[in-house]
Amino acid sequence: METLHQLSHWMMTEGRCSNDPVKVVSHFCSSLIEAGVPLWRVNIGQRFANPLLIAWGVVWTPDNTEVYDVTHERMLTDGYVGSSFEYILKHRRPLHKSLLGLDPGSDHISYLEFAEQGGTDYYATLLHYGDGSMHGCTFVTQDPLGFMSDHLEMIEAALPALSCALEPVTMRKSSKSLLRTYLGDGASDAVWNGTIKRGERTTVDAVVMFSDLRGFTALSEQADENELFDALNGYFDVVVQAVEENDGDVLKFMGDGILSIFPIPSDADTEKTCRKAALSARRVLDGLAELNHARMANQQAPLDLGIGTNAGKVSYGNIGSPGRLDFTVLGGAVNLASRIEGLTKSIGARVLATSNVAENASDLFVSRGTHAVRGISGPVSLYSLLET
Numbered sequence: 275m276e277t278l279h280q281l282s283h284w285m286m287t288e289g290r291c292s293n294d295p296v297k298v299v300s301h302f303c304s305s306l307i308e309a310g311v312p313l314w315r316v317n318i319g320q321r322f323a324n325p326l327l328i329a330w331g332v333v334w335t336p337d338n339t340e341v342y343d344v345t346h347e348r349m350l351t352d353g354y355v356g357s358s359f360e361y362i363l364k365h366r367r368p369l370h371k372s373l374l375g376l377d378p379g380s381d382h383i384s385y386l387e388f389a390e391q392g393g394t395d396y397y398a399t400l401l402h403y404g405d406g407s408m409h410g411c412t413f414v415t416q417d418p419l420g421f422m423s424d425h426l427e428m429i430e431a432a433l434p435a436l437s438c439a440l441e442p443v444t445m446r447k448s449s450k451s452l453l454r455t456y457l458g459d460g461a462s463d464a465v466w467n468g469t470i471k472r473g474e475r476t477t478v479d480a481v482v483m484f485s486d487l488r489g490f491t492a493l494s495e496q497a498d499e500n501e502l503f504d505a506l507n508g509y510f511d512v513v514v515q516a517v518e519e520n521d522g523d524v525l526k527f528m529g530d531g532i533l534s535i536f537p538i539p540s541d542a543d544t545e546k547t548c549r550k551a552a553l554s555a556r557r558v559l560d561g562l563a564e565l566n567h568a569r570m571a572n573q574q575a576p577l578d579l580g581i582g583t584n585a586g587k588v589s590y591g592n593i594g595s596p597g598r599l600d601f602t603v604l605g606g607a608v609n610l611a612s613r614i615e616g617l618t619k620s621i622g623a624r625v626l627a628t629s630n631v632a633e634n635a636s637d638l639f640v641s642r643g644t645h646a647v648r649g650i651s652g653p654v655s656l657y658s659l660l661e662t
Contacts, residue, residue: 328345480547
């Protein structure tokens with residue numbers, strides 16, 4: 275048992291501080307093999323609280339070790355329903371199953387797949403964390419004799435040490451994931467790195483994009499709650515994907531409005547960033563067309579939107595009361611982007627930009643003249659995006 279003693283010491287010292295789940299699981303598996311456990315495949319799955327992801331994990335094989343994420347939708351598929359993970363979390367006890375002589379009509383697909391690859395025996399058990407949560411581990415061997423009782427005892431004896439090393443990783447991953455879900459990439463990084471005091475802020479150059487769903491008030495009055503949320507989620511999906519694909523950051527959902535920014539690292543990056551923002555807006559329009567095609571096929575009314583873009587300096591940081599803070603961007607560049615979005619319908623263009631953006635991507639825009647913008651002294655030159 276000297277190997278297991280050394281494994282426990284490593285997990286509670288170097289492993290716990292490594293913040294590297296691949297390193298931790300790889301060391302765990304190699305140590306068990308050294309102790310005589312005939313491992314071929316190991317899956318360490320951990321659940322966490324997140325509205326988009328329900329779990330994450332690490333899969334180890336002798337050839338590779340990789341991290342994966344699990345969405346809530348995955349839990350409704352045959353991949354989870356009837357699996358060993360569902361069994362052990364429901365019954366709160368381990369599962370030991372031979373992979374020899376399986377019944378294709380009744381045995382779960384995962385057992386059949388492992389057996390086809392040469393797996394002979396399977397063991398699933400629980401991983402317990404200090405907060406009382408339970409997680410799942412599965413072990414597969416190709417040894418003709420399968421797992422012996424002493425192999426399973428060594429696995430169980432090593433699990434508390436594995437928990438010690440992986441629980442802080444899971445906590446950090448869960449916290450960062452929640453921050454990113456609600457704040458976006460840039461804001462979540464800032465908060466995680468300590469930008470948490472009220473009034474603490476940073477001034478950055480950025481392209482600001484403000485998008486707003488047209489006819490939302492009428493839709494709210496005509497559609498039921500499910501239809502309304504379905505429309506909003508479809509619209510949000512389109513915009514968020516388009517922004518993130520072009521290195522932007524969605525900061526805030528404001529009813530049916532979405533505030534996004536594309537940070538400009540340096541003056542040399544201005545043209546490239548403006549072009550990415552413009553291409554993001556164009557991708558929004560393409561995505562909306564695809565969404566509307568599906569909506570109309572389901573006898574749902576098509577959606578429309580307006581987008582305003584502007585480039586300039588913005589203040590990026592915390593505002594609010596001592597007990598409740600909000601991470602946002604403020605400044606004249608944000609206000610102008612919002613105001614010109616409001617002109618998209620009257621001008622007859624779904625995407626409008628100021629010269630600060632359009633002149634850095636001139637092949638993507640056409641001039642729409644100068645216009646009075648509420649709250650802005652003097653006329654503003656506006657440009658509409660050339661739609662594909």
